[in-house]
Amino acid sequence: MAKLQLKNIRKEYNSKTVPIKDLSVDVDDGEFLTFVGPSGCGKSTTLRLIAGLEEPTKGEVIINGETMNAVPPGERNVSMVFQSYALYPHMRVAENIASPLKIRKTPEGEIEQRISEVVQKLDLEKSLLDRKPRQLSGGQRQRVAVARALVREPEVFLLDEPLSNLDALLREQVRAELKQIFKSQNKPVVYVTHDQTEAMTLSTRIALLYDGVLQQLDTPYQIYNYPANSFVAGFMGSPQMNLMTVNCKGQKAMLGDFGITLPELSEIPSQIVLGIRPEDVHLATETDEEVVTGKVILVEDLGKEQLLTVQVEGGTDKQLRSLIPADQSWNSDQVHLALPVHSRHWFDVERGNRLS
Structure with a gap:
């Protein structure tokens, strides 16, 4: 049974450049853990x-x-x-896939068997094995890179934004x-991406x-529905969550x-930060309470949905975005929006921590 542990990891290049600050994470067999965050947050350094x-x-x-700290990369499996x-670039596809096995001096018969198994698993055409990387498409190169990782049968798989060079349609397929x-594989997998959909x-x-700094470590469901702070709330989700600093008056x-x-x-x-996702803000009906009124200042057509940006009445700097069905009609001069109680998120103004 394989297990990866990071215990109180810190990485300093100098006193002003500290990409990783006290990171502790465990990754078990069969777990797919993704490090995500904006550019420069430390995710690739962690990998x-x-x-x-x-x-x-x-x-x-x-x-x-x-403990692997003193173990060279080639011996970490x-x-x-x-x-x-x-x-x-100078090797054929088959040679690229076999390269980690040849370094470990694996017998030729076993190399051929493992290549055959991984090519079948990845649905790679056998005719590609004799080609050079420059003769492959982006998707084919990506599959070859994954095949090279699989054929080694390692204890831990690491993937650093492997889909970023693919077009949108191919990225979805390969994902x-x-x-x-x-x-x-039933091994720990650590994946790095800036793409929240991935x-x-x-x-x-x-x-x-x-x-x-680790902001939250949890399942996709928990992170999306119960973000630990306003940064997580704003980063995860597309379109982005509505986050507004508002004054408190009584209750x-x-x-x-x-x-x-x-x-x-x-x-x-x-003051408090109110958060609510655009898909949870809907056009009000007669049964809705605490309705917010405003004027639509921008409409973005997303195909099956439309994203409305609404200037709230009495709030010169307060705008709400609402994601509604494309066939739903609305008044161009004034709309009434409902913010369901169960969909609201509340955060501390100073630290951004979740309050409820």
Whole structure:
């Protein structure tokens, strides 16, 4: 049974450049953990620390109970798929796939057998095996890079934005294939991406980083529905969650001219951050309470849906976005929006922490 552990990992290049700050994460057999976050948050550095391409300033990288800090990359028994695929341009596809086995001096008969198994698993045409990487499409190169990782049968799989060079349609197709492939491996998988759709669809758990600090580690469902802070709330989800700093007046949060009932809090602050996802903001009906009124200032047609940006009455800097069905009609001068109680999120203004 394989297990990857990161214990209190810190990486410093100098006193001002600290991409990873006290990171602790466990990844078990069969788990697909995705590190996600904005550029420069430390996710690719974390992957390189696991692979041994860089050494942590502090903390431990542990695989199967053994500390790897002093173990060279080639002896860690991990496989890594790079963003650029990192295929050897002078080698044929078959030679690229076989390269990690030849380094380990695996017998030729076993090499041929493993290549045959992985080519079949990835649905790679056998005619491609004699080609050079420059003769392949982006999707084919990506499959070859994954095949090279699989053929080694490592203890841990590492993938650094492997789909970023593919077009949108191919990315969706390969994403589904990757999920099936790595599910069957039953080994720890650590995936890095800035694409939240990839993170949500592929992962059993997501680790969201910002400025080298772990913001939340949880299932895609929990992160989407119960974000730990306003950064997580704003980063995960497309279109982005509505996040507005509003004044509190009694038991109400004032959104423009309209009072929104606050949750039960031990102490009511002077200001609070109200969050609600555009798909949860709908055109009000007669049964809705606490309706917000405003003027539509922008309409974005998304095909089966339309995204309305509404200027709230009495709030010069308060705008709400609402995602409604494309065939739903609305008044261009004034719309009434409902913000369901169960869909509201509340965050602290100073630290951004979730309040309820």
